[in-house]
Amino acid sequence: MHIGIDASRMAVAARTGTEHYTYELLAALAQRDTRSRYTLYCNQMPAALPPLGSNFALRRIPFPRLWTHARLSGELLARAPDVLFVPAHVVPLGAPALRRTRTVVTIHDMGYIHFPEAHARAHRLYLRLSTAWSARVASHVIAISGATRDDLVRHARVPAEKIQVVHHGVAPRFRPCPPEAVAQARERHGLAGAPYVLFVGTVQPRKNLERLIEAFAALGEAERAGARLAIAGKLGWLTQAIEQKAAALGVAEHIRFLGYVPDADVPALLTGAAAFAFPSLYEGFGMPVLEAMACGTPVLTSTTSSLPEVAGDAALLVDPRDTAAITAGLARLLGDAALRADLAARGMRRAAQFTWDACARATLPILLGA
Numbered sequence: 001m002h003i004g005i006d007a008s009r010m011a012v013a014a015r016t017g018t019e020h021y022t023y024e025l026l027a028a029l030a031q032r033d034t035r036s037r038y039t040l041y042c043n044q045m046p047a048a049l050p051p052l053g054s055n056f057a058l059r060r061i062p063f064p065r066l067w068t069h070a071r072l073s074g075e076l077l078a079r080a081p082d083v084l085f086v087p088a089h090v091v092p093l094g095a096p097a098l099r100r101t102r103t104v105v106t107i108h109d110m111g112y113i114h115f116p117e118a119h120a121r122a123h124r125l126y127l128r129l130s131t132a133w134s135a136r137v138a139s140h141v142i143a144i145s146g147a148t149r150d151d152l153v154r155h156a157r158v159p160a161e162k163i164q165v166v167h168h169g170v171a172p173r174f175r176p177c178p179p180e181a182v183a184q185a186r187e188r189h190g191l192a193g194a195p196y197v198l199f200v201g202t203v204q205p206r207k208n209l210e211r212l213i214e215a216f217a218a219l220g221e222a223e224r225a226g227a228r229l230a231i232a233g234k235l236g237w238l239t240q241a242i243e244q245k246a247a248a249l250g251v252a253e254h255i256r257f258l259g260y261v262p263d264a265d266v267p268a269l270l271t272g273a274a275a276f277a278f279p280s281l282y283e284g285f286g287m288p289v290l291e292a293m294a295c296g297t298p299v300l301t302s303t304t305s306s307l308p309e310v311a312g313d314a315a316l317l318v319d320p321r322d323t324a325a326i327t328a329g330l331a332r333l334l335g336d337a338a339l340r341a342d343l344a345a346r347g348m349r350r351a352a353q354f355t356w357d358a359c360a361r362a363t364l365p366i367l368l369g370a
Contacts, residue, residue: 001036003367004081006072007058009088010046015263016202016234017287018088018108021144024171025087026050028360036368039081043067069093076101083367091134102139104366106166107131109144109284110151114305115206132156140366142166144285145306166363167310168285169356173263174294177271185268189258195227196256197330198273198297200266200288201280203257204236208279208302208320210245215279215326217249223331224254227274234260270295275333275340278302279320286310290354293347298340300329314343314350 009022026040027050038056040046043063063071073094076084080098084091086105095103112119112127119127135141135158143149143165152158177185186192197216201207209231216229246255261269270276276292278301286307292299293314301307302320311317316333318325333340 001083001368002039002081003036003083003085004039004041004076005085006068006087006092007040007042007046008044008067008072010040010042010049011044013047017285020171020287021106021108021168022087023048023050024169024356025359025363026052028169028356029364030056032357032360033364041072041075043071083369085367086134086138089134090130091138096137102369103137104140104142105134105138106142106144107135107148107152109148109282110155111206111282111284113151113155114282118205132158138162140164142363142366144168146309147306148284164362164366166359166366167354168287168290169359170287170290170294170351170354171356174267174270174291174351176296177268181268182272185265186272188265189230189232189261189269190256191228191230191269191272195225195274195334196230196272197227197275197277197334198230198232198269198292199277200232200261200270200291201278202233202236203231203242205242206281207233208281209242211320211323211326212277212279213242213245213251213255214249214323215330216255217246217251218323218327219331219334223335225334227254227334229255229277230258230269230273231255232258232261232266232269266291267295270297273297275300275330277326277330278307279318279326280305280307281320283307283310289315290351294351296344296348298333298343299347300326300333312350314346316343 009019012019030052034053040058042060061071061075068090073092077094080101084103091105112124116124135156141163143163146165149163149165153160246252270292276297276299278289282305289301289310299315301311301315303317316329318329
């Protein structure tokens with residue numbers, strides 16, 4: 001069996017959701033499948049690759065623009081694999097012409113439907129057309145959550161029987177870190193001393209950071225207990241209002257914008273946090289919730305989209321559109337040590353149910369056509 005994989009996401013050094021998914025799934029597939037032949041297609045050399053077996057080959061096919069639809073399509077037409085796996089949304093335009101090649105695509109979310117204002121009009125149109133088209137022409141669709149599956153059925157009219165939900169895993173590096181590692185990471189990122197509530201994710205409107213800052217600002221001095229709010233993540237779009245909110249509310253000295261935090265530091269910062277706050281308005285999966293749980297950090301998250309599906313009964317769930325509810329949830333977490341300990345224990349048990357090996361174990365039969 002020859003499996004071709006669009007590995008173009010591997011060129012991104014500062015990995016976020018889809019890049020982490022591609023990297024971790026490749027690593028797990030390499031451990032689980034030593035018989036199939038894999039070709040990884042890319043435009044640029046990958047920033048990093050996991051350990052791969054001799055049955056994996058890298059095929060670099062550079063092209064200046066429209067790489068997926070022009071260059072990758074041409075490569076597939078010339079040397080078609082038995083299966084084409086697209087780990088992130090966009091199936092090449094040439095794929096339907098591959099009569100003997102099955103196509104499997106992973107759809108991570110349909111955020112452009114729920115938050116159209118977060119995208120320029122042309123980009124929103126492209127996402128709507130390319131995601132729906134990719135899901136329809138693919139032989140099989142992997143959705144990373146039941147929420148994404150439901151969106152595909154409702155908004156893209158993809159038959160439910162064509163979709164299989166395969167959850168992400170949690171990388172082994174997410175585990176409680178020793179005190180010295182925590183202290184060093186806190187020092188590097190200006191968080192030494194006072195306790196802190198942590199958010200990790202791209203800074204953009206659908207992460208609901210304006211409401212999180214408003215909720216934090218509404219805490220009384222006693223409720224805040226000297227804690228700061230630390231926001232870790234690269235800047236996305238429409239971020240100016242988010243950054244200005246803290247100053248407007250007079251709490252800028254209590255809020256730290258850390259920017260993009262290297263992967264190696266994230267587990268230690270999670271371990272050191274008094275609580276993890278992720279009141280996002282919409283997520284295809286919500287990986288940061290599980291990563292915080294795996295580090296033994298109590299979690300506050302939302303009642304919307306995939307987040308209850310991921311968190312189960314191991315997090316404090318709040319209505320993300322209700323600032324008072326977020327404030328009350330933060331006050332409970334910061335003020336109740338027993339609740340924090342209970343959520344930390346339940347969170348670690350919950351996170352242990354999500355592994356990349358389990359993701360590969362569920363994905364491989366789809367690729368092999370079993």
